[in-house]
Amino acid sequence: MKYKISSFSKRLxxxxxxxxxxxxxxxxxxxxxxxxLSPVSSSFQKSYFRVELGTSVNQIASNLKEDGxxxxxxxxxxxxxxxxxTRLQAGTYTLSPSLxxxxxxxxxxxxxxxxxxxxxxxxKRIDQIKEAFKKTGYPDVQIEAALNPAxxxxxxxxxxxxxxxxLEGYLYPDSFQKQSDTPVEVIIRESLDEMQAHxxxxxxxxxTAQGLNVYQGITLASxxxxxxxxxxxxxxIAQVFLLRLRQDMVLGSDVTAYYASDVAGVPRTVNIDSPYxxxxxxxxxxxxxxxxxxxxxxxxxxxxxxxxxxxxxxxxGKIHFSHTFEEHQAAVxxxxxxxxxx
Numbered sequence: 001m002k003y004k005i006s007s008f009s010k011r012l013x014x015x016x017x018x019x020x021x022x023x024x025x026x027x028x029x030x031x032x033x034x035x036x037l038s039p040v041s042s043s044f045q046k047s048y049f050r051v052e053l054g055t056s057v058n059q060i061a062s063n064l065k066e067d068g069x070x071x072x073x074x075x076x077x078x079x080x081x082x083x084x085x086t087r088l089q090a091g092t093y094t095l096s097p098s099l100x101x102x103x104x105x106x107x108x109x110x111x112x113x114x115x116x117x118x119x120x121x122x123x124k125r126i127d128q129i130k131e132a133f134k135k136t137g138y139p140d141v142q143i144e145a146a147l148n149p150a151x152x153x154x155x156x157x158x159x160x161x162x163x164x165x166x167l168e169g170y171l172y173p174d175s176f177q178k179q180s181d182t183p184v185e186v187i188i189r190e191s192l193d194e195m196q197a198h199x200x201x202x203x204x205x206x207x208t209a210q211g212l213n214v215y216q217g218i219t220l221a222s223x224x225x226x227x228x229x230x231x232x233x234x235x236x237i238a239q240v241f242l243l244r245l246r247q248d249m250v251l252g253s254d255v256t257a258y259y260a261s262d263v264a265g266v267p268r269t270v271n272i273d274s275p276y277x278x279x280x281x282x283x284x285x286x287x288x289x290x291x292x293x294x295x296x297x298x299x300x301x302x303x304x305x306x307x308x309x310x311x312x313x314x315x316x317g318k319i320h321f322s323h324t325f326e327e328h329q330a331a332v333x334x335x336x337x338x339x340x341x342x
Contacts, residue, residue, distance in 0.1 A: 169288020
């Protein structure tokens with residue numbers, strides 16, 4: 001009996017030791033987690049951090065860690081998911097290493113973007129960008145001069161721009177530092193610098209592989225960007241259009257007709273008589289219909305390997321792809337009862 005009691009006592013001690021170790025380990029994990037949420041340093045050095053439209057929480061966390069603005073990308077992700085704060089808004093934020101993760105997340109959830117910047121938003125036409133400059137207080141004469149491609153003669157981003165074409169599609173969306181005396185030309189030039197940076201060899205080679213020159217690639221990327229901001233759907237949207245081009249079909253893109261309508265100042269219709277209306281004209285439109293994004297450029301350069309010929313944006317916010325016209329009609333009936341009736 002004494003032996004049994006002694007054995008039981010030993011097992012209790014071992015169990016207690018194991019529990020103690022587990023509690024201590026858990027405590028260390030919790031301490032490490034909260035430490036990972038704390039500021040990187042006490043420095044108030046200001047930096048601008050850009051969140052692109054459609055960027056995942058995982059990628060935002062990785063970029064913040066790379067920029068030295070948070071201690072741990074994993075802790076950032078855990079915090080956003082535990083607190084149901086995963087809807088982080090696109091934009092450029094003023095951040096510093098002195099901010100902790102809750103403060104950074106709060107800024108991004110509220111869309112508390114930097115105020116001393118001029119932002120060219122993605123998916124905007126050049127006339128909309130012009131209006132944004134006007135609202136900032138720039139005079140018309142300065143805006144018109146700054147939007148003249150001749151002002152940037154020799155800029156590498158414009159080497160593919162046809163003679164007589166405007167800067168439509170070439171003003172890369174981003175936020176640019178702006179003081180009260182910053183000329184429009186400076187902002188436009190910085191936007192063109194960004195465009196050139198995104199026209200990488202990989203992208204240009206990808207356009208070539210698809211049988212497109214750079215201007216055509218940018219044009220198609222602008223259509224893809226307008227059709228959907230979902231970066232996961234864009235490569236397949238690009239595939240649909242590229243396959244239609246190869247099969248000598250009309251692109252049939254509503255957004256090209258809407259562009260023609262908007263520029264003409266008439267109600268949107270897919271029946272407008274315009275070379276930009278790809279329901280009525282085969283091939284690409286004469287030029288881009290808005291500025292582009294990194295994901296749209298990549299989608300055209302590296303489309304998916306699927307063989308779809310149709311797609312529809314459903315009421316559920318998703319893109320539904322089809323191989324045949326009959327499948328497409330069924331998808332429209334099933335997924336697009338509201339949007340497609342407008």
